[in-house]
Amino acid sequence: MTTSHQPTTDGRRGLSRRHLLLGGAAAGIGAVGAVGIDAAIRAGEEQPAEGAKTSGSEWGLEPFYGVHQAGIATPPPALTTFLAFDLLPTTDRGAIERMLRILTDDAAKLTQARSALADSEPELAEVAAHLTVTFGFGPELVRRVNANRLPAWLSPLPAFSKDALNNATSHGDLLLQVGSDDPLSLSHCIRMLSKDARTFATLRWSQSGFRNAKGSQPQGTTMRNLFGQVDGTVNPAPGSEDFAGVVWSGGEPEWMAGGTSLVLRRIAMNLDTWDMVDRVGRESAVGRTLSNGAPLTGSEEQDETDFQATNTLGFPVIATESHIRRARSENTSERIFRRGYNYDDGPTTGADGNAGLLFASYQADPVAQFVPLQQRLDDLDMLNEWISHVGSAVFAIPAGCAEGGFVGEQLFQ
Amino acid sequence: MTTSHQPTTDGRRGLSRRHLLLGGAAAGIGAVGAVGIDAAIRAGEEQPAEGAKTSGSEWGLEPFYGVHQAGIATPPPALTTFLAFDLLPTTDRGAIERMLRILTDDAAKLTQARSALADSEPELAEVAAHLTVTFGFGPELVRRVNANRLPAWLSPLPAFSKDALNNATSHGDLLLQVGSDDPLSLSHCIRMLSKDARTFATLRWSQSGFRNAKGSQPQGTTMRNLFGQVDGTVNPAPGSEDFAGVVWSGGEPEWMAGGTSLVLRRIAMNLDTWDMVDRVGRESAVGRTLSNGAPLTGSEEQDETDFQATNTLGFPVIATESHIRRARSENTSERIFRRGYNYDDGPTTGADGNAGLLFASYQADPVAQFVPLQQRLDDLDMLNEWISHVGSAVFAIPAGCAEGGFVGEQLFQ
Numbered sequence: 027m028t029t030s031h032q033p034t035t036d037g038r039r040g041l042s043r044r045h046l047l048l049g050g051a052a053a054g055i056g057a058v059g060a061v062g063i064d065a066a067i068r069a070g071e072e073q074p075a076e077g078a079k080t081s082g083s084e085w086g087l088e089p090f091y092g093v094h095q096a097g098i099a100t101p102p103p104a105l106t107t108f109l110a111f112d113l114l115p116t117t118d119r120g121a122i123e124r125m126l127r128i129l130t131d132d133a134a135k136l137t138q139a140r141s142a143l144a145d146s147e148p149e150l151a152e153v154a155a156h157l158t159v160t161f162g163f164g165p166e167l168v169r170r171v172n173a174n175r176l177p178a179w180l181s182p183l184p185a186f187s188k189d190a191l192n193n194a195t196s197h198g199d200l201l202l203q204v205g206s207d208d209p210l211s212l213s214h215c216i217r218m219l220s221k222d223a224r225t226f227a228t229l230r231w232s233q234s235g236f237r238n239a240k241g242s243q244p245q246g247t248t249m250r251n252l253f254g255q256v257d258g259t260v261n262p263a264p265g266s267e268d269f270a271g272v273v274w275s276g277g278e279p280e281w282m283a284g285g286t287s288l289v290l291r292r293i294a295m296n297l298d299t300w301d302m303v304d305r306v307g308r309e310s311a312v313g314r315t316l317s318n319g320a321p322l323t324g325s326e327e328q329d330e331t332d333f334q335a336t337n338t339l340g341f342p343v344i345a346t347e348s349h350i351r352r353a354r355s356e357n358t359s360e361r362i363f364r365r366g367y368n369y370d371d372g373p374t375t376g377a378d379g380n381a382g383l384l385f386a387s388y389q390a391d392p393v394a395q396f397v398p399l400q401q402r403l404d405d406l407d408m409l410n411e412w413i414s415h416v417g418s419a420v421f422a423i424p425a426g427c428a429e430g431g432f433v434g435e436q437l438f439q
Numbered sequence: 440m441t442t443s444h445q446p447t448t449d450g451r452r453g454l455s456r457r458h459l460l461l462g463g464a465a466a467g468i469g470a471v472g473a474v475g476i477d478a479a480i481r482a483g484e485e486q487p488a489e490g491a492k493t494s495g496s497e498w499g500l501e502p503f504y505g506v507h508q509a510g511i512a513t514p515p516p517a518l519t520t521f522l523a524f525d526l527l528p529t530t531d532r533g534a535i536e537r538m539l540r541i542l543t544d545d546a547a548k549l550t551q552a553r554s555a556l557a558d559s560e561p562e563l564a565e566v567a568a569h570l571t572v573t574f575g576f577g578p579e580l581v582r583r584v585n586a587n588r589l590p591a592w593l594s595p596l597p598a599f600s601k602d603a604l605n606n607a608t609s610h611g612d613l614l615l616q617v618g619s620d621d622p623l624s625l626s627h628c629i630r631m632l633s634k635d636a637r638t639f640a641t642l643r644w645s646q647s648g649f650r651n652a653k654g655s656q657p658q659g660t661t662m663r664n665l666f667g668q669v670d671g672t673v674n675p676a677p678g679s680e681d682f683a684g685v686v687w688s689g690g691e692p693e694w695m696a697g698g699t700s701l702v703l704r705r706i707a708m709n710l711d712t713w714d715m716v717d718r719v720g721r722e723s724a725v726g727r728t729l730s731n732g733a734p735l736t737g738s739e740e741q742d743e744t745d746f747q748a749t750n751t752l753g754f755p756v757i758a759t760e761s762h763i764r765r766a767r768s769e770n771t772s773e774r775i776f777r778r779g780y781n782y783d784d785g786p787t788t789g790a791d792g793n794a795g796l797l798f799a800s801y802q803a804d805p806v807a808q809f810v811p812l813q814q815r816l817d818d819l820d821m822l823n824e825w826i827s828h829v830g831s832a833v834f835a836i837p838a839g840c841a842e843g844g845f846v847g848e849q850l851f852q
Contacts, residue, residue: 146714153651209650210651210652213781216785217794232785239517240652242621254561372645
């Protein structure tokens with residue numbers, strides 16, 4: 027296993043440093059919060075944004091402050107919009123800090139159903155519905171703050187042979203990932219944060235996705251994508267040690283300790299040609315049933331796949347070019363945490379198609395974990411017949427912050 | 440009062456005829472349903488799509504078949520998309536009937552959480568979440584079926600002086616209004632119906648709107664628009680005689696009995712200039728408080744407005760040019776039923792603005808009821824400083840149908 031995604035000695039050192047940094051602010055976040063953070067750091071264990079403890083009600087709030095940013099280990103809400111901004115040429119290190127302080131302050135308020143600092147429509151903040159805001163940094167933002175601290179992996183992904191990337195839905199200097207179960211709270215939060223950012227940056231792109239509405243399905247149901255597939259069965263469980271190992275950075279570079287990376291891939295799905303394939307063909311392409319997502323060698327979604335099984339003709343039940351076989355690696359370090367969203371920009375005709383998946387992949391190191399996986403799928407995956415990667419972006423997701431701090435402060439220290 | 444929106448003798452004749460038409464099919468819809476329809480027709484009373492009776496669970500189904508189409512008296516779901524299609528030149532009367540039969544059949548299935556006839560992703564139909572589909576006809580569709588039956592009011596509205604209409608979000612031959620509390624069910628239903636329509640028509644426009652998510656607010660809470668205003672306080676109550684009088688056509692022309700009309704106005708709202716006005720100024724522009732929507736002469740949202748009240752300086756408390764004074768008519772027949780949705784196409788810069796209100800107005804006769812209201816607002820309304828009507832469409836919404844029939848069948852008989 028690589029050091030990049032396990033709580034190794036290096037990782038603990040990173041976390042310890044972070045512990046010291048948080049120490050000064052701990053008084054401000056209340057005894058329980060401070061103890062929680064301390065305990066989490068001591069044990070080197072997962073603490074999912076303190077969410078599980080305090081968001082009791084169905085339409086409750088997700089804590090903003092914590093060891094990690096919310097919006098990653100948090101249960102995915104119905105709606106998420108990813109916004110990328112380009113910094114203005116004049117936005118220097120000092121301006122970036124001011125921008126992040128303002129955005130942090132307003133995100134902290136809005137996620138707790140309180141109005142933003144300059145909120146002209148404070149009543150629109152009253153329903154937050156698990157609103158989360160997650161900040162990400164592109165390479166240019168990190169360079170302007172401290173070029174020496176650029177993570178080795180923070181750059182556009184290597185080109186894959188089947189990529190058909192559109193620059194208008196790729197890259198960016200600052201990411202805001204805003205999620206909510208409520209469309210009005212989402213809209214209001216995006217507007218407030220976009221107003222905050224205006225002085226410092228221009229919007230590069232905005233991509234909106236959805237899952238089933240809050241409450242319409244039993245909690246924990248794996249989402250379905252627009253091909254009708256159960257999508258995301260094999261995924262580390264937030265809160266588990268496994269999750270922590272895959273997702274949270276141990277501190278390479280040091281300021282990233284407790285953070286992660288986001289790879290956002292916009293995957294256009296050709297629903298029309300997919301619909302032309304019969305059910306057997308479609309299930310074979312993936313290696314799972316459409317009805318409940320069970321591997322073709324099993325009967326339930328969570329059944330272990332038997333990649334050795336053969337049918338009466340001696341052929342493998344899970345085809346060699348099927349998606350789940352190609353996605354699986356013998357190398358257990360080549361794993362990611364996914365939190366995808368469907369997108370559907372309506373039944374118009376567009377060059378890139380108009381529906382698909384916003385594939386959001388979180389991992390300590392995208393080059394070590396995401397790239398080999400995507401390389402295998404790019405080389406061979408029956409699904410490539412119907413999908414096309416049309417947008418790509420990589421962001422460093424810094425750790426969380428305590429009250430009084432701001433997201434990304436570790437980069438400035 | 441005009442005959443167009445009251446259950447007059449003419450109206451009863453219309454309903455009686457419809458009763459006869461439904462009679463033949465009543466056996467197919469089950470005894471309870473048939474009795475319900477009979478009772479409603481006998482009493483000349485409102486029967487809100489049978490919804491109240493059968494959609495018991497929070498994530499229940501809205502009945503499709505009934506005296507009226509669903510999606511009008513139905514409680515507004517979180518999400519609604521309006522789609523307008525232009526008929527192909529070759530789509531004649533016979534083809535229109537085939538198209539409506541196919542669309543009716545699939546809408547009936549999908550709204551009941553059953554897969555469409557040629558549904559390649561049947562699993563995506565499993566959550567319906569109050570899915571409704573409402574059909575509307577533009578003048579061209581009616582003309583191709585039977586030009587003699589064109590309602591006198593079915594044409595583009597007269598031009599208003601402040602209109603800034605964009606043809607790309609105006610008019611159309613066929614309307615599909617699709618509403619759901621669940622974004623995935625909405626997406627799937629729109630895709631299935633759009634596929635059905637492809638052989639007969641091309642998409643002209645699609646406009647999507649939202650309210651608060653299902654369950655995030657107490658039922659019956661009046662929506663807020665993106666100006667932060669409580670929007671839609673004065674509205675007939677579905678199920679009341681008042682509602683029936685305002686909304687359902689008495690049968691002018693006869694095939695419209697039990698139907699209504701939709702005026703859809705796309706109202707761009709300039710959130711930036713609105714935010715520059717102080718709270719007092721904004722409340723004065725509307726005549727209601729922002730906090731709870733109470734008239735400035737009262738304390739609760741539903742308090743009757745006192746238009747005579749003056750302040751200590753002798754000026755009216757509700758300004759003469761305020762929105763609620765201008766919207767109110769002495770003529771009680773100039774009333775509508777509204778079921779609006781916010782739209783927000785993201786923080787980009789667009790000529791028409793990118794956020795506002797999809798103002799959906801239902802009334803028996805738009806020329807008699809909607810036009811005078813809009814004329815007063817066009818003449819004078821403080822809100823005109825910040826809003827602009829950028830899209831407009833009028834559709835005839837036929838009555839509902841029984842199982843075995845199709846929406847709009849009355850036009851063909």
